[in-house]
Amino acid sequence: MEIKLQGLTKIFTSKNKKEVRAVDNVDLVIPTGKLIGLLGPSGCGKSTTLYLIAGLLRQNEGTIFFGEDEVTETPPEKRGIGLVFQNYALYPHMTVRENILFPLQNLKVEKQEAIQRTVEIAELVGLQEMLDRKPKELSGGQQQRVAIARALVKKPRVLLLDEPLSNLDARLRLQTREEIKRIQRETKITTVFVTHDQEEAMSISDEIVVMKDGVIQQMGEPQQVYDAPVNLFVARFLGNPQINVFDGEIKNKEVMIGGMKIGTTKLPDQKVTIGIRPEGFAVDTEKKSPFKFEIDMVETIGRDTTLIIEVESGEGGILDKKTFKAIVDVEHRISAGDVVHFKVKPGKLHLFDLSGSIL
Amino acid sequence: MEKKNNLRAWIYLAPLLILMTVFTFYPIVNAFIISIYKDYQPLANNGAGIITGYTFQNFLFIFKNQLFWISIKNTFVIAFISVPISIFLSLFISVALKNIPKLKGFFQTIYFLPYVTNAIAVGMAFAFMFHQNYGLFNAILGWFGIDAINWVGGTASWTAQMGALLIYTIWSGLAFKILVFTSGMQNIDKQYYDAAKIDSASKWTVFKRITVPLLSPLILYISITSMIGALKAYNSVVGLFGIQMGAQPYSMMTIVAFVYRYVSGYTDVGYISYASAAAIILFIITVIFSLIQGVVSRKRVHY
Secondary structure (H helix, E strand, C coil), X not given: CCEEEEEEEEEEECCCCCEEEEEEEEEEEECCCCEEEEECCCCCCHHHHXXXXXXXXXXXXXXXXXXXXXXXXXXXXXXXXEEECCCCCXXXXXXXXXXXXXXXXXXXXXXXXXXXXXXXXXXXXXXXXXXXXXXXXXXXXXXHHHHHHHHHCCCCCEEEEECCCCCCCHHHXXXXXXXXXXXXXXXXXXXXXXXXXXXXXHHHCCEEEEEECCEEXXXXXXXXXXXXXXXXXXXXXXXXXXXXEEEEEEECCEEEECCEEEEECCCCCEEEEEEECHHHEEECXXXXXXXXXXXXEEEEECCEEEXXXXXXXXXXXXXXXXXXXXXXXXXXXCCCCCEEEEEECCCCEEEECCCCEEC | CHHHXXXXXXXXXXXXXXXXXXXXXXXXXXXXXXXXXXXXXXXXXXXXXXXXXXXXXXXXHHHXXXXXXXXXXXXXXXXXXXXXXXXXXXXXXXXXXXXXXXXXXXXXXXXXXXXXXXXXHHHHXXXXXXXCCCCHHHHHHXXXXXXXXXXXXCCCCHHHHHHHHHHHHHHHHHHHHHHHHHHHHHCCCHHXXXXXXXXXXXXXXXXXXXXXXXXXXXXXXXXXXXXXXXXXXXXXXXXXXXXXXXXXXXCCCCXXXXXXXXXXXXXXXXXXXXXHHHHHHHHHHHHHHHHXXXXXXXXXXXX
């Protein structure tokens, strides 16, 4: 079921009458059967967007379509959605079985079929042994799966997940996100999930939607958004370690950082903000590149070496911090104190104008 | 060290323990002892009192007393009808209050007023509202074409009197229950209600399967305390019917009223013992009902 949002706006009014546009004129089409990650820092409006789709919040403007159906004014109980809450909201007084049966009973599903479907869904999420336990007798990961089972058992048109992994520990998080991906593939249900964790979003989404201040910044396949961010915000938000950002300029088709040439461009002369991801650097073994620095720290993990370079003010014109990072192949055998000449790999140079939009 | 801490704990507990001993534990024990005195004359022998032995005849006396059985019947009817109805009503009112956030404070105050109003004064106001010719209740019934009922007048039937008493008892018991339930509902995580909406639950289902189970510890508390309160019914009867305890003398007698009747006749031989025996029976009834409620609810209460 395709989800289509048109001009969706949600305004919250605080006690001192200040208006906050939590979701600001959002147009979004979520294609059928895909797993979409709504991504952004806290307060960007991603959860609000999810709750608008669910119908638990009422939009100020805009329309919502599920396929051909307009559901803008439809109450949540009639929208046919499954929603997994951030802290699961499992009914504490009901067993796992009763929790999963609850939506089916409300939808007046015939009893035999309801029991059948409960068992099937419990198998899908791997909880068949736990059906007679109460939520508090389960681990966080198991509770999470009950919540997913409860959302899926009524065969919703759309599955919505609000920060589904945020209450799990690191290992369980990896496991559960694979699980969510698997369940989504098996059920082929259109799924939207909200997260502030870019790695989580990138790893399981078919497409990600990056939001900031209630406005969609960019939508696309994770790798594509990562490789071609439309603005500095998206570039900074995706990627760990973060993208390195420099003040620079274009002079005679050459891209310069602090007077050092790092590449060429067809763009006209201007001041620019330059983004280079840590893995966008390569070591110039011929030592011809003028972009050279003394290495302050070296961290080798597996096949990658992370070089941390401290930059004195003025030198290099680093924007964010006093350091930048480069990830290079471990075989270069670099140690702290070495002077390294860097090249920028083709296509890894992101040029933004001073307002932060891509050039 | 441990001993010292123990001592300190006892010191903290002492004021309450002393008060409880003087006004609760000692009277209970003493009431039991008095209830088996034979021919007790409390004022004889210059106030030291005279007894001629120990006997359970006092219990037999009240079991043979028709007034006692009227009291038991009235008290049980009050308890078993007013308690469930007032709990259901107050639950519904609390849910309704929750759904009107704007006027909630206003209505909460209105519903709480009976709690801070004197029971006797309210009872007298109700007595007038139940008046056959000028009362509000009959006026309302009149709108629906129902003949005026003699609620509390001299020849009122037992059913009409009990009806009036129940209406008054239920109404005056609502305030505290509503207060407890509304504050209890505020402690229920709003997400359960959101989840129930997503799960397509109807309003009734939400009430039955979410609100009530999650409030169940409070419902148990309220049902036990109001059951105990109803078994001790007395004020309401005096308020509504005056000290003759009914439209006809003693027709609305309750157990506490029975106790009080014999206490006030203390100069007569053995009356204090009859009162004590009745009080002990009330005590036993109260304990039994509380235990039954505790056991029955164990399966239904979710903490």
